[in-house]
Amino acid sequence: MNTSYDVQVYKIEVRKYAPTSSGKARTSYRVRWAVSGRKFGDTFKTKGLAESFRSKLIVAQREGTAFDTTTGLPEPMARALNARSWHQQAIAYVDLKWPRASAKHRKDIAEALTTATLALLSPRRGAPPTEEIRRALYRWSFNKGRRATDRPEELATALHWLESNTADLSSLSDPALTRKLLDALALRLDGKAAAASTVHRKRAIVSGALRYAVETGHLSTHPFERVTWKTPKLSTEVDRRAVVNQGQGQRLLIGFRQTTPELEALFGTMYWAALRPEESLNLLDSEYERPREKGGWGRLHLTGALSEAGTGWTDTGDAIEKRGLKHRADNAVREVPAAPPLCALLDRHIEQWPPGPNGRLFVTRRGPGGIYVAAKSRPVTRNAIGTAFHKARAAAFTPIEQASPLARRPYDLRAACVSYWLSRGISPALVARWAGHSIKVLLEIYASWIFGEEAAAMKRIEEGFELFPDDAGNIRPT
Structure with missing residues (x-):
């Protein structure tokens, strides 16, 4: 907001108009003033209203209040004119991000803004149940695609209540309210502490919505800058306990062969080539370059990923979204060497389970009850991948290994490959x-x-051990 103290307030201008067809004459009263040489005016039906408004301008001028050069109003009045509720701001932010966001990121935005909105509700009577408000926000307010349709009848009451019962953005200048908002982002639905990664993700999204309010002039400063609130410490380093060694990795692949053999190669691409699960699902037969000779190295030419987000979050209405490689241009290609064990695994997979009609290697091949069905174009679902992984883990690992963090997620196979x-x-x-x-x-x-460094350091320390006989005459380091 651009402001100025160069203000002039003029006398009220009385305007009389000719009688209308009913025979009544009409008079209006116009208040005129100028800010930085730019003239403004507002017309009122009665002299009393005009004098009241003019007196507000004069009082603000005498008290040294800055005037907005765009609206001509004193700064407090200008901000009130541009007032926006948090609910309105959150919807505006969704609309800003929607066109370029992936379906999964759209869901993340809706989830974070829903959590924030529930913390900024006005404590008024007549509020619908919290779960109903949550559904209205997540399924409609923060979903641009669904907002293009008529409001669902079952959510109409909650949506109508939300329009006038969330805090104004200006109220976030109160540090107590801002802290309440941040505290809400750090909790799960059951009231327990959320994972550090979840808190960081939600905080970043809500911060972006508030930063957009600063850009549009609905906030003067970012509210988060006014409070000292520490986000939980986020550990980005991979947990060594989750990384399988070569023996454990081989046992796990055998576990897939025993439980869901049609998915062994899917997990093999993660273990041998460090593919992300969504990249493995998108792998085409044409993107697998076979070795020139048996037992040699091949190559994978990755062109994208498949993400399961749900029908309400994609532009196509399909539950699966095809997108480019992570952090790369849509048409980028990433080449990854395929080690001989992976090539053998892929060759066996393709021989036993030919690619689907669309050329994808890993498609749904099981129907109800685990019965095999003809290969379709539908990629393997997230639930099917999770079920297969846990079955193989149970078959391959000892009870002690199963109770440990060892390879708890399919993504841990990718970490094992990169680590190796x-x-x-x-x-x-x-x-x-x-x-x-x-x-x-x-x-x-x-x-x-x-x-x-750690392994090398321990080896150097061990090399320095001196050998001495023990009580039994055996030579041992001390």
Whole structure:
């Protein structure tokens, strides 16, 4: 908001008009003033209203209040004119981000803004149940695609109540309210502390919505800058306990072969080539370059990923969204070497389970009750991947291993591959290119694997041990 103290307030201008067809004459009263040489005016039906408004301008001028050069009003009045509720601001932010956001990110935005809105509700009577408000926000207010249709009848009451019962943006100048908002982002629905990654993600989204309010002039400063609130410490480094060694990895792949053999190669691409699960689902037969000779190296030419988000969040209305590679242009291609064991796995998979009609290697092949069905074009669902992974884990690991963090998620297989590459002394720049990371992110996540300093240090310490006979005459280091 641009302001000025150069203000002039003129006398009220009386305007008389000719009688109308009913024979009544009409008089209006116009208040005129100027800010930085730019003239403004407002017309009132009665002299009393005009004098009241003019006196507000004069009082503001005498008290040294800055005037907005766009509206001509004193700054407090200008801000009141541009007042916007949090609910309105959140919807505006959804509309801003929607066209360029992936379906999954759209869901993340809706989830974060729903949490924030519930913390900023006005404590008034007649409020619908919290769960009904949550559904109205998540399923309609913060979903641009659904807002293009008629309001659902079952959500109409909650949506009508929300329009006038969330805090104004200006009220976030109160640090207590801002802190209440931040505290809400750190909790799950059951009231327990949320994971650090969830808190960071939600805080970033809500901060973006407030930053957009500053850009549009509905807030003068970002509310988060006025409070001291620490987000939970986020550990980006991969947990060594979750990374399988080669023996454990081999047992896990055998577990897939025993439980869901048609998915062994899917998990093999994560373990041997560090593919993300969504990249494995998008892998086409044409993107697999076979080895020139048996037992040799092949190559994968990755062109995108498949993400399962739900029908309400994609532009096509399909539950699956096809998108480009992460952090790359839509038409980018990432090449990853396919080790001989992976090539053998893929060749066997393609021979036993030919690609689907669309050329994808990993498509739904099981129907109700686990019965095999003809290959379709539908990719393997997230639930099917999770079920297969836990079955193989139970079949491959000992009870102690199952109770540990070892390979609890399919993504841990990718971490095992990247960790192995780095432990073998492969250049971090090359590993980052194969894995689809930036070098900065790679260094943050896998720093402990890059040069093997710890293992080398322990080896040097062990080499310095002196040998002495023990009581039984055996030679042992002390």
